[in-house]
Amino acid sequence: MIIDGAGRLAKGPALLLILGAALVVSVVSVTNGAYPLTAADILGVLIGDLNDEVARMVLFDVRLPRLILGFLVGAVLAVCGAILQGLFRNPLADPGLIGVSAGASLAAIAVIVLGGTWLGGWLDLAGAWALPIAAFVGGSGTVFLAWRIASRAGHTSVATLLLAGIAINAIAGAGTGLLTFYSSDEELRSLTFWTMGSLGHAAWDDVAMAAPWLLLSLCAAPFLARPLDAFLLGEQVVGHLGYNTDWTKRAAILIAGLGVGAAVAVSGLIGFVGLVVPHLVRHTLGAGHRVVIPASALAGGTLLVGADCLARIVVAPAELPIGLMMALIGGPFFLLLLLRTRIA
């Protein structure tokens, strides 16, 4: 059975289908680029038959870290989007909504613009990792702040969290604008590049730094599936069904804060994955989180790797920022979907 009673794709075949797409996209991503590799080259390098040092270096030091990071970041953005949409009971919620992206970008841009002056000591201390660490701390710090504001006497108000997130977004946005205003031309360039997102500098260092957090949030997410299902019926129902409502909220915010914070830290701002992927998954496979979370992870990773691939190909040998690419693919696609469901 490929289609179930509700006219949706059956879960098992659908997950296999996305997994297949993920594999295809991964191979395409690894073979394409400034130095073309064939699938045979890769196989040769992997099993040690091919003694091509350049191919080996390109595969292991450039393509693979980029593929892994891209897939993890896409998966985490999509899963965190799904979690927050469930928590806020709003299909339009986005990881940016609780302030994580705004906080991360403010911190990163502060490092870029003020690195030569106030934050010089931080640059000396953290070296090449100054930017990602600042972004991670900025991102999870803002989530923590929003969460503290929304919590009182052991209870967290989801509505207040949303409003606090909006206010923090505005404040961080103003800070970012101010820094942009004072930045030099050169700083402005790297700043713009960062706000449009990129996997272009992905190296094993980045993977090593971000992967633990990304994997932690990916592995923890499925444990929230059942209480999040109950959240779809309202916060009170979560308690009626025997789950600990406050524990669920805290875990969801922690997972999203760490995951998105780490993702933004290594790849800059990449929008749309967190919004579009869970939406698509829900409408093809249903809204139960036991399916939405793994399917979003696979589809989000696939989509980001695919977009990254295109970003490298369309203006080769240069690259488009991946955030830009995502918006270029995702925007029209989402509109098409809206038009189709409106007519149907």
Next chain:
Amino acid sequence: MLLHVDGLGIHLAGKPIVRDLGFQLDAGELLVVLGPNGAGKSTLLKGLAGEHRIASGQISFAGCTLQHWPKREIAKRRAVMPQRVEVNFPLTVEEIVRLGRPAEPLSQSMPVLLELMDLLDIAHLRYRLAPGLSGGEQQRVQLARVLAQVWDAQGPVLLLLDECTSALDPAHQQQVFSLLRGLAKQRGFAVLAVAHDLNLAARFADRLLLLHRGQCYISGQPFEVLSETVLAAVYGLSARILKLEEGYPLVVPRDNGPVPAYSSLSPSNTAPVNPSCRQAS
């Protein structure tokens, strides 16, 4: 006694909403809580559902204080239907009913789901998405979900239902209440239902509890509670009470003469509240 409420007080934003309320509910009993808007019915129900902190008094369920029950354990014995549940996500009817039994594999819960969808007349909507259903259909779906939670529970079961038939047509209202009464009588469920329909309450309830400004105004069997003086005092409603040969009262509101001009509308009735619950015996 399955549910024992004693001296219960619940405050919302510092204001007392339920005050010094005491009553009992036994297994196999259907208790309908009545009262004007804002009398504290939903707050009482939420207090019993563990959603509100209790300011004073105590609630004990199956011999143990409510707060001492582990969340997971009590969820196997107590199911709650809130006044409103809004579903914004594309969940099918079957998926929503299944949320009442989250821990069980689908193959195992399927017989219960099918039986409940059949009983609540939503079997034909099984694969429809909930956001597209009518208000009454959604209410029946939620009720099926709530019943699924405790359908084959071992031991005492408490159902807390807040206006669970408010959006239903008359036939479905009767159907749901006779189902609830059947569950009480045959399975020994203790059912506490908040309702507004006096005649529905009179027809099906074992006992009525009439709330007025957070306190029990009177409680007892339908004939004892639904009297002309009580309805006038609590609701400001002028009505005749007919005794039907089926054995339950029928409340027929009186024509209060010409509709008053807006300027002469007076503030709602200011009937004195009896601080101690009038227990009709």
